[in-house]
Amino acid sequence: MILHRIIMKPAGLRRVLYVLLLMCGVLVFYLFWHQITPPLPAGLPRAGFSERHARQSYIKLDPLWTWECTNQRCERRTRDNSKQTPVSLTTCNMLCGSTQLWPQPSGPVTLGTRAVSFYHNQIQLETSIRGSARKLVEDAFTIFYDNIANMVLKSDKSQQQNSEIGRFIVRVHVARVNDVKLRLSTDERYYLTLRINQNDLVANINATTFFGARHGLETLSQLVWWDEFASGGMLRVLKGATVQDAPAFPYRGIMLDTSRNFIPLENIKRALIGMSANKLNVFHWHISDSQSFPFMSPRVPQLAKYGAYSADMMYNANDIKEIVDFALVRGIRVIIEVDTPAHAGNGWTWGPQENLGELAVCVNEQPWSLYCGEPPCGQLNPQNPHIYDVLEKLYKDILELSNETEIFHLGGDEVNLECWSQHLKWEGSFANYTDLHDLWGDFTLKALKSLANANGGRRPSHVVVWSSNLSKRPYTAKYLDKNNIVVQTWGPSQWTETLELLMEGYRLIISHVDAWYLDCGFGRWRETGEAACDPYRPWQSVYNHRPWQQPHINKKLILGGEACLWSEQLDPDALDARLWPRAAAFAERIWSDPQAGPYIVSIAEDVYTRLGTQRDRLVRRGLGAEAMWPVWCTQNPGMCL
Numbered sequence: 001m002i003l004h005r006i007i008m009k010p011a012g013l014r015r016v017l018y019v020l021l022l023m024c025g026v027l028v029f030y031l032f033w034h035q036i037t038p039p040l041p042a043g044l045p046r047a048g049f050s051e052r053h054a055r056q057s058y059i060k061l062d063p064l065w066t067w068e069c070t071n072q073r074c075e076r077r078t079r080d081n082s083k084q085t086p087v088s089l090t091t092c093n094m095l096c097g098s099t100q101l102w103p104q105p106s107g108p109v110t111l112g113t114r115a116v117s118f119y120h121n122q123i124q125l126e127t128s129i130r131g132s133a134r135k136l137v138e139d140a141f142t143i144f145y146d147n148i149a150n151m152v153l154k155s156d157k158s159q160q161q162n163s164e165i166g167r168f169i170v171r172v173h174v175a176r177v178n179d180v181k182l183r184l185s186t187d188e189r190y191y192l193t194l195r196i197n198q199n200d201l202v203a204n205i206n207a208t209t210f211f212g213a214r215h216g217l218e219t220l221s222q223l224v225w226w227d228e229f230a231s232g233g234m235l236r237v238l239k240g241a242t243v244q245d246a247p248a249f250p251y252r253g254i255m256l257d258t259s260r261n262f263i264p265l266e267n268i269k270r271a272l273i274g275m276s277a278n279k280l281n282v283f284h285w286h287i288s289d290s291q292s293f294p295f296m297s298p299r300v301p302q303l304a305k306y307g308a309y310s311a312d313m314m315y316n317a318n319d320i321k322e323i324v325d326f327a328l329v330r331g332i333r334v335i336i337e338v339d340t341p342a343h344a345g346n347g348w349t350w351g352p353q354e355n356l357g358e359l360a361v362c363v364n365e366q367p368w369s370l371y372c373g374e375p376p377c378g379q380l381n382p383q384n385p386h387i388y389d390v391l392e393k394l395y396k397d398i399l400e401l402s403n404e405t406e407i408f409h410l411g412g413d414e415v416n417l418e419c420w421s422q423h424l425k426w427e428g429s430f431a432n433y434t435d436l437h438d439l440w441g442d443f444t445l446k447a448l449k450s451l452a453n454a455n456g457g458r459r460p461s462h463v464v465v466w467s468s469n470l471s472k473r474p475y476t477a478k479y480l481d482k483n484n485i486v487v488q489t490w491g492p493s494q495w496t497e498t499l500e501l502l503m504e505g506y507r508l509i510i511s512h513v514d515a516w517y518l519d520c521g522f523g524r525w526r527e528t529g530e531a532a533c534d535p536y537r538p539w540q541s542v543y544n545h546r547p548w549q550q551p552h553i554n555k556k557l558i559l560g561g562e563a564c565l566w567s568e569q570l571d572p573d574a575l576d577a578r579l580w581p582r583a584a585a586f587a588e589r590i591w592s593d594p595q596a597g598p599y600i601v602s603i604a605e606d607v608y609t610r611l612g613t614q615r616d617r618l619v620r621r622g623l624g625a626e627a628m629w630p631v632w633c634t635q636n637p638g639m640c641l
Contacts (some may be wrong), residue, residue: 063229065635072097073605074637088229089635091115091236093613098606101222102614103279103588107244112194116164116201117227117234120149123168131177133210139329140210141170143276144217150620151226154233162231166199170220172213179209182281182333183406184462184559189246190216194223196239212246214331215279219243222617248593251509251560253282253335254583259289260567262313267572269326274580274623276330278587278614283327284409284562285336287315290363290378293347295320295338299393302354307347320401335464336398339411340391341443345378356386362419369529371419374568379419382443383430388450395454405460410447413466413490415440440470441479462486462559464509467497471506482506486559490517493547502557510561515545518582519566539611539628540603543585546593561590576624581615605638 066086067074074092094100095113125141127134179186187208194203205216224237254275256263272283287295293307296316308314324334338344348360361381368375380387399405417436424430433439444465452459465471467489470479480487486507489498493512501508513520513533521536542563548555563586570578588594594607612634618625633640 067092069096076635086229088227090225090613091227091229093609093637094223094225094236094238098609100610100613101219101243102584102610102617103591104594104610105219105243105245106248106592107246108242109244110240110242111223112238112240114239115236116196116239117230117236118163118165118168118201119160120145120152120235121160122163122165123148123170125170125172127172129172129174129177132180133174133177133213136180136210136329137172137174137213140214140217140331141172143329144170144221147221147621148224148235150622151224151235153226153228162234165196165201167201168237169200169202170205170217171202172205172216173207174210174213175208180328181403182211182328182331184250186211186250188212188215188250188281188331189244190219192216192219192241192243192245194220194238194241201237201239211281211331214276214329215245216243218277218279219245245592247279247281247591249558249560249590251282251562252280252587252590253284253509253560253562254280254579255284255286255511255562255564257286257289257565257567257570258315259287259292259294261571262292262294262309263567263570263572263575265315265319265323267575268323270576270623271579272323272327272330272332273621274576274583274618274625275332275587277618277621278584279331279591280583280587281332282407282560282562283323283332283334285323285334286339286566287336288338288347289343290345290372290376295336297394297397299397300390302350303347303394306350317397317401324402333404333407334402335404335407335409336402337409337411338394338398339413339466340447341380341382341411341440342372342413342415343378343411344380345376348378348380351384351386356390357381357384359384359387359390361423362416365419365423371416371422373414373416374529375526377416377419379416380443381424382420382439382446383424388446391447392450392454395451399455405455407462407464407486408451408455408460409464409488410444410451411466412444412470413468415468415470437469437475438478441475444470444479459484462507464488467491467501471497471501473500473504476501476504476506480506488562490564493545498547499550499553502554503552505557507557507559509559510547511564512545512547513564515541515547516561516563516586517566518542518563518578519568519570522569525569537582539582539585542582543589543603543607545589548593561586577626580618580623580625581611581628582626584614584618585611605641608641609637 063086066077066079067089068077069092074089074096079086099109099111123145127137129137188211190205190207190212192205203220205213207213207216223241224235227234227236230236256271292309293303294314296304296314298317304314327334344360345363349363351357351359358381360378362371363378364376365371368377371377420436448459463484464486467487471487482505486509487501488509488511490511490513491497492514515537517533520533522532524532548558563583565578612628615625615628629640
């Protein structure tokens with residue numbers, strides 16, 4: 001082996017040393033820069049929250065204004081001098097009169113008037129829960145923790161010495177540890193206390209089920225806020241609180257149509273995040289219609305193959321499971337609706353290729369106005385026996401993927417009898433139909449049998465159908481068993497259908513179009529025919545609607561309500577603003593139904609203030625909630641009413 005001696009000349013050695021010194025200098029500068037520049041908060045960037053915006057939030061400005069609690073209202077004041085400690089508007093609102101909780105709890109609430117500062121790393125979970133509920137509680141706590149961490153608008157590592165507590169301990173107790181499936185009978189109550197214990201702040205959440213505990217965590221998060229004036233910016237929380245709470249109705253839903261325009265999974269998840277923040281518990285997924293069939297059914301893949309807009313506008317089995325799991329930890333059940341026999345066109349045209357005959361009729365028929373309410377038309381063929389086999393397979397997929405067997409939505413609205421009259425063969429046994437409502441009723445009974453077969457021989461205990469001509473006398477008694485059928489009433493509140501169904505003893509889910517249809521008021525989307533349910537429903541109209549206040553109504557038969565969002569004029573970019581904060585207004589009505597007379601004339605100032613606070617929470621969680629009013633109104637409470 002030959003060894004080579006490398007001899008470096010003095011000039012070369014100096015050059016190497018210069019390079020090393022330069023690299024060390026760059027490294028020192030890099031470390032120094034990251035030390036003085038705080039990182040972006042966890043969870044960012046959020047929707048509409050750019051890095052530039054985040055950096056600007058860190059710039060400490062000498063505040064001109066301070067807020068003072070006067071007669072249970074925060075009033076803006078000019079600071080007398082720079083030495084006066086300013087009070088932020090958020091802190092004033094949290095400590096002045098109103099609870100700032102949304103939805104307003106239904107039970108007694110006692111809130112302290114003092115707060116303590118802390119940093120989010122001090123929060124820790126303590127629980128002795130075992131069984132199926134433990135993982136759900138841990139995951140729900142992680143969501144709670146992340147929501148608190150995302151309030152932070154600057155790095156608070158340097159502020160740890162300014163914390164006024166030792167630890168922020170969250171103790172969660174659940175009595176029924178294996179009750180982890182949401183049902184109409186599920187106990188969603190919770191009892192929350194918040195107390196100082198020596199140097200620790202301790203939150204105790206006691207609930208019968210995981211779902212109540214999750215609601216308690218949501219309420220606890222609303223007792224925490226970011227104070228930009230506290231020690232240069234810190235989290236604050238009330239020192240003491242007690243909250244007893246339970247929902248007024250077991251069914252509190254949002255219906256989203258993903259068939260007219262496709263809504264990607266991430267946007268659906270954002271809707272679920274908003275729902276959980278407002279204690280809504282049913283996601284009614286109107287997954288198909290005559291325009292498209294985006295659900296890739298494992299047993300009937302032809303429906304999506306022929307009915308989806310494109311290969312990247314489909315929901316496969318894993319997508320469905322992902323949404324169901326995402327919803328569950330947020331206290332939400334998923335009910336998937338494939339509407340039948342109407343609203344079934346594209347996606348149902350493959351029968352002849354499979355030797356099954358025509359599964360649907362009137363598909364894309366013109367002139368459309370003769371055969372459906374909006375283009376394109378399409379209705380299932382009740383004369384084709386194969387349609388019921390296809391439905392059985394489809395229903396089995398929905399039951400398995402959604403893990404929902406208590407409530408099943410059958411659809412059943414807006415059947416166009418002219419379509420069947422003109423496109424079906426009236427011979428043999430079908431020649432005896434003089435009233436096509438009976439054909440519609442027979443189809444419903446056969447679809448219910450397919451559903452029972454898919455569910456192991458028995459129907460789900462609550463089968464939902466939209467209100468329609470079939471839910472009127474004399475057809476209700478013939479085709480809709482009140483012990484099993486729930487009617488979702490969507491007609492205007494002035495119609496008598498709600499009262500008549502209640503008088504007949506039917507259980508209802510209320511979705512009155514004149515109050516709780518959030519897609520209305522955006523103008524016509526086609527030139528001919530009525531194409532918009534004007535006018536726009538502002539949050540005040542949504543909030544004021546109390547249909548159970550009508551005389552002679554048996555409130556016990558009302559399972560709850562649902563705000564509906566159809567997607568003719570909706571795409572993913574518009575989803576957040578179309579839902580929030582109006583769906584939040586609906587949520588308080590259906591959660592605690594704050595007391596008022598049967599005819600509400602005006603909304604209290606407290607509601608405006610609390611909803612404004614809730615809207616800001618939704619924005620901090622990344623949702624593009626619509627503005628309620630100019631910022632000036634927020635900074636000057638009560639002066640815009």
